[in-house]
Amino acid sequence: MRTARFALDPAFTIGEVNPRLFGSFVEHLGRCVYTGIFEPGHPAADSEGLRTDVLELVRELGVTAVRYPGGNFVSGYNWEDSVGPAEERPRRLDLAWRSTESNRFGLGEYIGFLKKIGPQAEPMMAVNLGTRGVAEALALQEYANHPSGTARSDLRIAHGDKDPFGIRLWCLGNEMDGPWQTGHKTAEEYGRLAAETARAMRQIDPDLELVACGSSGQGMPTFAEWEATVLAETYDLVDHISLHAYYEETDGDRDSFLASAVDTESFIENVVATCDHVGARLKSTKRINLSFDEWNVWYQSRPDPHPVEDWQEAPRLLEDVYSVTDAVVFGSLLIALLRHADRVTVACLAQLVNVIAPIMTEPGGPAWRQTTFHPFAQASAYGRGQVLDVRVDSPRYPTRKYGEADLLHATAVRAEDGSVSVFAVNRSQTEPLPLEVALNRMGLTTVVEHSALADADPDAANTLHDQERVTPHPVEGTTLRGGTLSAVLEPLSWNVIRLA
Numbered sequence: 167m168r169t170a171r172f173a174l175d176p177a178f179t180i181g182e183v184n185p186r187l188f189g190s191f192v193e194h195l196g197r198c199v200y201t202g203i204f205e206p207g208h209p210a211a212d213s214e215g216l217r218t219d220v221l222e223l224v225r226e227l228g229v230t231a232v233r234y235p236g237g238n239f240v241s242g243y244n245w246e247d248s249v250g251p252a253e254e255r256p257r258r259l260d261l262a263w264r265s266t267e268s269n270r271f272g273l274g275e276y277i278g279f280l281k282k283i284g285p286q287a288e289p290m291m292a293v294n295l296g297t298r299g300v301a302e303a304l305a306l307q308e309y310a311n312h313p314s315g316t317a318r319s320d321l322r323i324a325h326g327d328k329d330p331f332g333i334r335l336w337c338l339g340n341e342m343d344g345p346w347q348t349g350h351k352t353a354e355e356y357g358r359l360a361a362e363t364a365r366a367m368r369q370i371d372p373d374l375e376l377v378a379c380g381s382s383g384q385g386m387p388t389f390a391e392w393e394a395t396v397l398a399e400t401y402d403l404v405d406h407i408s409l410h411a412y413y414e415e416t417d418g419d420r421d422s423f424l425a426s427a428v429d430t431e432s433f434i435e436n437v438v439a440t441c442d443h444v445g446a447r448l449k450s451t452k453r454i455n456l457s458f459d460e461w462n463v464w465y466q467s468r469p470d471p472h473p474v475e476d477w478q479e480a481p482r483l484l485e486d487v488y489s490v491t492d493a494v495v496f497g498s499l500l501i502a503l504l505r506h507a508d509r510v511t512v513a514c515l516a517q518l519v520n521v522i523a524p525i526m527t528e529p530g531g532p533a534w535r536q537t538t539f540h541p542f543a544q545a546s547a548y549g550r551g552q553v554l555d556v557r558v559d560s561p562r563y564p565t566r567k568y569g570e571a572d573l574l575h576a577t578a579v580r581a582e583d584g585s586v587s588v589f590a591v592n593r594s595q596t597e598p599l600p601l602e603v604a605l606n607r608m609g610l611t612t613v614v615e616h617s618a619l620a621d622a623d624p625d626a627a628n629t630l631h632d633q634e635r636v637t638p639h640p641v642e643g644t645t646l647r648g649g650t651l652s653a654v655l656e657p658l659s660w661n662v663i664r665l666a
């Protein structure tokens with residue numbers, strides 16, 4: 167196999183990684199909340215019913231912004247149902263997931279959960295622009311953020327939350343371009359509603375950061391036109407536009423699946439182009455950033471292994487079990503986000519627990535790490551700093567969906583102390599990939615660690631009965647001599663090479 171190469175130089179950077187790039191997502195869907203993060207009576211539950219075993223894993227994952235409460239769920243959400251004494255809260259139909267919502271866990275519990283994760287966790291709250299509108303968004307904002315002295319802020323205090331929640335980052339609805347969305351709208355309808363909501367929310371607090379809904383996928387028929395229309399209405403009123411993307415292997419076409427990040431990168435670049443086109447039309451110097459607030463591998467076309475009846479409470483939904491192959495694609499999606507850190511300033515892994523998640527739990531039982539847990543935890547731990555401009559010269563391979571794709575997908579992040587972490591994926595299913603990196607003026611002398619996630623069985627996964635089947639392992643033989651890093655990337659592998 168020909169050697170893949172790239173060069174690093176401290177003068178050539180993409181941008182600073184916003185910690186919010188390592189965000190996640192908690193939706194009232196399946197068992198993400200109930201028996202996921204919240205399970206009163208569980209042996210590991212604290213006095214608030216939060217599972218401390220899950221909290222520990224969430225901290226280890228290094229999650230920052232946590233989007234809540236949906237997702238499709240938010241388009242039927244009455245925030246008022248989720249506050250006040252838990253036993254008095256109404257049970258409601260959740261139309262999005264055809265489940266029953268008990269509201270035992272609500273807004274205050276979500277803020278309490280974030281506090282227990284630690285200071286790195288930040289709320290990212292979505293308002294319902296499906297079945298509701300400006301007035302309800304304002305009421306929620308006043309309840310959550312106003313210090314005191316009004317009916318709604320005093321109600322929060324009466325509910326036991328003296329301090330305002332200080333929610334700075336807000337999503338104006340969810341996937342409003344999707345016909346599946348309760349209250350689905352045209353781009354014109356949504357653009358107007360988002361603009362009016364943003365304007366009103368800023369009347370309370372001009373410093374909020376607002377995310378307008380972009381497309382729920384690059385393949386949507388309205389893609390790009392949707393963004394252009396929505397931004398024409400909201401350009402001066404919002405800070406971010408959202409992107410959502412999920413990938414899965416279809417028809418046994420693993421080669422294309424492994425190159426999924428080709429789509430992610432083109433999606434990002436197309437949205438950036440659209441934002442900047444609208445900015446140019448408006449003669450604006452302002453730049454809209456990207457909130458990639460749902461991304462993951464998701465086997466949407468596989469029949470659900472746990473068929474459930476309608477209107478169950480916390481049914482087993484979307485409980486995908488991730489293989490090594492999935493983790494390699496997942497790592498490549500992380501690389502795509504990092505490679506665009508100049509414009510992708512928020513990203514949320516969808517979701518956090520049980521529902522297409524890096525963390526799994528059993529009710530009354532253990533919590534464990536899926537294969538995808540590891541790339542996220544490593545990128546969050548070592549991917550903070552300046553992203554360096556990585557232009558690879560790589561052997562290529564044919565894919566059905568994306569034509570010729572590079573076998574190597576890589577990025578590198580330089581921390582404040584000058585140390586560098588290289589994140590790299592070898593997409594070859596059969597061949598090791600030799601890699602050489604020229605380290606120009608980087609002042610690097612030592613390989614601290616080369617860790618890889620790979621397995622002789624590409625379908626190996628972690629399960630309840632084999633929770634540690636797949637974990638990253640150290641790779642021997644990686645060297646740094648005469649300013650050149652040399653490594654060999656195992657077939658179908660996610661790699662982290664740390665240099666000091």
Ligand code: AHR
Nearest residue numbers: 193237238239340341516
């Ligand atoms: O994350 C699962 C679902 O995917 C979300 O509720 C929705 O926004 C998207 O379609």
